[in-house]
Amino acid sequence: MDRELFVYFSTPKDTPDGTEAKRCVDKLVETSIIKEDCWDCHTSNNDSLAKVYNDILKDDRVTGKILMLIHSDVVVDDLFVKDKLNTRFNKNRMAGMVGIAGGKQIYNNGKKLQLWHQMTVPGKLEGEVTNNYGDDILAQVCTTRFGGTGDRVIIADGCFMALNVDVIRKYDVTFDEKCPSKFNFYDLNFCLRCYDKGVEIYVDPIHILHRSVGLTRLTQDFVLGNEYFKNNYIRKLWER
Secondary structure, eight states, X not given: OOOOEEEEEEESSSSSTTSHHHHHHHHHHHTTSSOTTSEEEEEOSSSOHHHHHHHHHHOGGGTTSEEEEEOTTEEEOXXXXXXXXXXXXXXXXXXXXXXSEEESSBOOOOXXXXXXXXXXXXXXXXXXXXXXXXXXXXXXXXXXXXXXXXXXXXEEOTTEEEEEHHHHHHTTOOOOTTOSOSSSSHHHXXXXXHHHTTOEEEEOOOOEEEOSOOOOSOOHHHHHHHHHHIIIIIHHHHTO
């Protein structure tokens, strides 16, 4: 089966114009990787990503497609991204998500902060992330290689999440809108919901450029999400 890609992202701006994700969409359309009408953008800072992503998952436009959720500062510069995602979802019928980096085995590390790479057992990291810290696309590029690719993981980084919509809907996996954090932990909550329902997540060699340095300070949004994740997901996981 050859599924079409549908790209979706959220930005606090009034328009997607000027975002890295919109530049990415333009290139994907230009190279015929996605169709011209197979993308959309949520322009508001009031809704949580969990709600925004749940809304697009219900949208008739993504039925039978691969929904590629990216941050507004992400560029997907991989000409074979559609082929790679279709290959994975055709190969593994329970595969519901593909990411670019994640952890194959997690453990209780005793740390207060629940960061996906710190929660992963040493030696069980997968994938890589390329970050760009400068004002232009060539400045200060740094690639962090966590491990290999092609394996199933339990948790994955949320800057790129490719969902097999039919599988996600079939097993009724949703993003957790009860989480008090608007912009953090939506990904980890979702990953553990997939794990709980037997929906598989893989890390595959898809190249992206994330024009962000990542977490640099503890915002109130992060702190609230961290506590919620520990109390509602991690604690229950260890109590099994």
